[in-house]
Amino acid sequence: xxxxxxxxxxxxxxxxxxxxxxxxxxxxxxxxxxxxxxxxxxxxxxxxxxxxxxxxxxxxxxxxxxxxxxxxxxxxxxxxxxxxxxxxxxxxxxxxxxxxxxxxxxxxxxxxxxxxxxxxxxxxxxxxxxxxxxxxxxxxxxxxxxxxxxxxxxxxxxxxxxxxxxxxxxxxxxxxxxxxxxxxxxxxxxxxxxxxxxxxxxxxxxxxxxxxxxxxxxxxxxxxxxxxxxxxxxxxxxxxxxxxxxxxxxxxxxxx
Numbered sequence: 001x002x003x004x005x006x007x008x009x010x011x012x013x014x015x016x017x018x019x020x021x022x023x024x025x026x027x028x029x030x031x032x033x034x035x036x037x038x039x040x041x042x043x044x045x046x047x048x049x050x051x052x053x054x055x056x057x058x059x060x061x062x063x064x065x066x067x068x069x070x071x072x073x074x075x076x077x078x079x080x081x082x083x084x085x086x087x088x089x090x091x092x093x094x095x096x097x098x099x100x101x102x103x104x105x106x107x108x109x110x111x112x113x114x115x116x117x118x119x120x121x122x123x124x125x126x127x128x129x130x131x132x133x134x135x136x137x138x139x140x141x142x143x144x145x146x147x148x149x150x151x152x153x154x155x156x157x158x159x160x161x162x163x164x165x166x167x168x169x170x171x172x173x174x175x176x177x178x179x180x181x182x183x184x185x186x187x188x189x190x191x192x193x194x195x196x197x198x199x200x201x202x203x204x205x206x207x208x209x210x211x212x213x214x215x216x217x218x219x220x221x222x223x224x225x226x227x228x229x230x231x232x233x234x235x236x237x238x239x240x241x242x243x244x245x246x247x248x249x250x251x252x253x254x255x256x
Contacts, residue, residue: 002034007041012203013195014042014097018054018111024061025054027110029081032088035114039091046255048203049195050095052118053102054111056184059127062109065136085110085142089117093147093214096207098198102191103127104184108166113142116151119210121177122191123169124184129177130166151176202237203255 004020016038018025035052042050054060063085071077092099092114101118107129115121115129131140131148139145139161149157152175159165173181182190198206208231232238236256244251 002028002030004028004031005034005038007034007038009042009045009047012046012048012199013051014038014045014047014049015051015053018052018060021055021058023064024058024106025111026061026064026066027085027114028064028067029084032081032084035088036084036091039088039095039097042097043095046203047097048201048206048255049198050092050097050099051102051191051195052092052099052114053191054104054107057105057126059101059103059105059107060111060114061106062111062132068136082141085113089113089143089147092117093143096203096210098206098210100191100194100198102187103129103178104187109133109140110142110144113140113144113147116144116147116177120179120194122180122182122187122194123172123178124187125169125181126184127169127172127178128166129169129172130164131161132164132166134162134164148177202232202235202241202251202253204235204237205232205241208232 004018006017006019008015016035018031020026020031039050067081068078098120099118101115101121103115103121103123105127107115107127109132112129112131131144133140145157145161148160156175167175167177169178169181172178180190237253240253241251
């Protein structure tokens with residue numbers, strides 16, 4: 001595990017903190033490997049929630065540009081790094097655990113792409129988001145062009161990618177990039193409130209809901225939604241939820 005990450009699992013929550021403050025949490029290959037391992041461990045541990053966070057004032061400045069500079073002309077190394085980052089973003093987006101990104105401050109480039117791969121984004125009002133790769137003669141390569149377009153539409157995403165112009169926290173919230181917007185000193189409490197709410201839900205239903213929303217916008221998404229719902233009707237948690245509602249009591253979900 002990278003020394004630039006702090007990872008812990010307690011109960012059904014896995015927490016992954018980017019902890020490279022001296023470099024504004026610029027992301028290295030080792031950090032990508034650490035995030036990938038944390039997601040795998042969360043799935044093995046049966047975590048319902050993964051909380052992804054940074055340091056106060058900096059979620060992440062993006063990929064460590066030193067690697068790009070040192071590997072200039074080395075296409076194989078750059079491709080391997082990009083594919084590794086893509087795999088991490090896909091693992092967050094496809095994990096059955098609900099990924100909650102807690103953002104305070106800057107989320108740029110690859111840091112923003114990690115946020116876009118999350119399910120629920122809680123941000124402080126001093127946060128800022130951007131894909132500034134165009135200023136380096138590059139474009140986002142960790143799935144950001146696709147995920148941002150799906151959230152804010154092609155016209156706005158095109159402008160963001162082609163100009164590098166970013167979004168302050170309020171605008172990101174208006175566009176649907178950010179789920180909840182709070183003052184910086186309220187961020188931790190809001191994150192814990194969301195985590196507690198998720199932990200009270202049926203894990204199978206959470207994973208199914210995540211999967212169904214991910215399939216939205218496609219004709220197959222409608223069929224996927226029905227398929228997932230039928231699997232939940234057949235689950236113990238599905239039956240328990242209905243019974244508890246009828247019996248006017250709190251449900252006791254077990255993840256089965």
